[in-house]
């Protein structure tokens with residue numbers, strides 16, 4: 001083999017693929033980018049999709065003993081698909097006449113890979129092209145304006161990857177508003193303490209974003225003592241629509257009528273009214289149905305979310321700042337109501353240019369914009385609107401979910417960048433492969449096998465899907481699972497049984513601050529309850545990159561459209 005080459009083309013060749021005889025087993029690996037000199041097109045980029053290795057030259061004794069002394073005459077054959085080359089106008093082209101058997105194959109250089117895949121001149125650093133040292137950089141403008149989704153099964157690295165992208169956006173002063181149901185993003189404030197070697201590998205340094213991030217709680221400080229500020233919605237002069245939209249299923253026509261009359265009478269009497277005034281006005285109604293209405297109004301009131309001093313949207317969305325809405329302790333219905341109101345305010349404020357362009361980040365998006373037939377929430381409409389119209393006004397959205405099949409299709413289909421990590425649920429796999437343009441249904445096989453920390457990136461900005469080894473976080477990761485065994489071993493002994501427990505006095509009860517766990521949004525489950533509700537133990541940290549292995553293979557051809 002000529003020096004520097006890794007193989008030679010042989011057998012029947014085409015314009016879209018070829019086979020190569022590989023010089024030695026470590027020369028190329030599945031997924032490797034290689035280049036071939038083409039007589040009319042010059043250097044053409046190709047990707048190895050499959051490798052096989054065969055040998056008959058060993059003795060039965062050697063086979064029985066499980067030892068082969070000489071492996072030098074193993075026949076290693078790789079199948080590569082042609083990606084193409086850029087012409088003088090920068091257009092991607094693939095050859096129109098077949099490759100020539102006997103031509104040499106080389107490992108592709110960074111310049112060719114970048115230019116052919118379309119990874120040129122971009123700004124954000126999200127990691128490295130899997131199996132290479134080539135940085136994958138995305139365009140901030142495109143990612144924000146054309147929206148982005150991060151999809152994977154639980155524990156596969158969604159919030160880790162999201163935080164990597166958010167760090168890049170914060171570094172570029174993009175305002176962020178994060179809907180955080182599981183208190184995962186406050187850790188952006190804390191610098192990561194991982195191994196320095198890993199930071200070096202990805203070309204980043206540890207960093208705290210404490211001066212940029214503010215955590216808001218829609219609950220109160222007793223429930224969420226780590227929050228920086230409370231978040232409140234406008235509680236003055238609420239309309240019938242404002243109130244009924246919180247519990248749309250609970251308000252019958254009769255209930256709505258009672259509410260309507262009460263609010264009409266208040267409007268006739270006073271300029272401004274509160275929820276207390278509404279409850280009082282409803283209590284004057286003669287029907288028994290008023291008690292249901294009062295009960296619902298009391299429930300809303302008790303959440304404390306409504307206030308005469310609401311949090312202005314201008315305080316949340318500021319250049320270079322991150323506002324995290326931490327939903328710890330907030331009931332699911334109220335979460336949706338908050339998302340609906342907040343996002344409507346945000347969209348209106350952006351349209352009137354009252355806040356700078358920025359990005360809305362929605363974790364567990366399937367709960368706030370569920371697909372029809374799964375559940376109904378008041379936040380779906382505005383999230384759909386932002387997905388379809390946000391880009392006109394410089395309002396981007398990042399949608400994060402472990403259940404792609406359950407997110408509103410209108411929302412998901414608007415995402416120009418899709419970052420997909422390991423997915424195994426058949427419905428989710430189907431939903432993903434259906435929604436990805438230019439990727440056929442066999443994408444499912446590859447997604448099922450992705451190791452932790454590796455994502456498939458599909459973007460309107462790049463020519464074809466690529467696998468990315470997501471970089472290390474600069475800030476600490478906050479989405480760690482609870483170690484159940486350790487917690488059980490370190491917890492204090494349980495309290496005595498009820499009969500032996502002293503009943504606290506009213507004063508003692510008041511003095512105790514309730515330990516309210518983070519609210520879990522409602523889940524309408526079918527066959528896959530287990531996957532969604534059981535938080536997996538985090539996978540072991542992956543090895544730096546995928547080792548060259550002579551296995552699998554067909555997947556790549558299928559995913560990236562082998563072109564046969």
Ligand SMILES: Nc1ncnc2c1ncn2[C@@H]1O[C@H](COP(=O)(O)OP(=O)(O)OP(=O)(O)O)[C@@H](O)[C@H]1O
Nearest residue numbers: 153154155156157158159160402453470479480538
């Ligand atoms: N790029 C990465 N580099 C290093 N470790 C990673 C990476 N991605 C994920 N991990 C590890 O995997 C674990 C799970 O990741 P993460 O919390 O992001 O999962 P998730 O998909 O958001 O899970 P859940 O749906 O349960 O919130 C993390 O604790 C982290 O240790």
